[in-house]
Amino acid sequence: MSSIISFENVHFTYPDDEMESLCGVDLQIEEGSFVTVLGHNGSGKSTLAKHMNAILTPTEGKVIVNGVDTSDDDRLLDIRRNVGMVFQNPDNQIVANVVEDDVAFAPENLGVPMNEIRQRVDEALKLVDMYEYRLHAPHLLSGGQKQRVAIAGVIAMKPKIIVLDEPTAMLDPRGRGEVISTITKLCRENGMTVVLITHHMDECIGADRLVVMSNGKIIADGKPAEVFSQVELMHSEGLDVPETTRLMYELNCEGMKLPLEALDVASCADAIAEALK
Secondary structure, eight states, X not given: OOEEEEEEEEEEOOTTOSSOSEEEEEEEEETXXXXXEEOOTTSSHHHHHHTTTTSSOOSEEEEEETTEXXXXXXXXXXXXXXXXXXXXXXXXXXXXXXXXHHHHHHHHHTTOOHHHHHHHHHHHHHHTTOGGGTTSOGGGSOHHHHHXXXXXXXXXXXXXXXXXXXXXXXXXXXXXXXXXXXXXXXXXXHOOEEEEEESOGGGSTTSSEEEEEETTEEEEEEOHHHHHTOHHHHHHTTOOOOHHHHHHHHHHHTTOOOOTTOOSHHHHHHHHHHHHO
């Protein structure tokens, strides 16, 4: 697979801020992949996300999205069409009093013909399992349902990439599960490139790749199992690891030799059973 987003030695400093928020970031995101970015507050992960559709542009370095330099003001609309953004609070993205009207808002503003808008809205709502709610009032929906409507509004723009900046931060466990299931489906079944910014380690387990940020730098990058096996590094950054990884790490501290890459319960149980033979 080829890279659809490329960060090349990207530095960024907010106005009136003495410290850099991004410090020479190099990152390639492959088309059709599901990438999670994990980090504590202030790590730079949200700043990274906002560079992916030119909400922010580098102080130094380049960000290339689908072959377009994000600093090219003449191509800003192309970038925004290619990269859809979903933020923490779905209420901030919902603008209409009926679900289907809200989903239609973005394609209408892009000048999409009305007959095509109808088709896009229906397809988007079906993709996020919200079609039966198309005539409902958004403010009567649960938090998870609202966020799925916000995602549908982005899908209706037909972007190649969807970037979600902590979309589950304000949701309960059920709502979080709904959103993670939805975006996983978008990647696995529809081939969309998904970048999920999060501080919940359990949301990273099903991704193709996990990028960990700290103080504006990438400190770990690989498959989730590989990254989470670096228990000391994660703990030094104030980040947790899956319970299975923690259990095997603690058993290894007591003299066992277990593979820390076993993330799910079944694999963990099998590894412990094998070690006890």
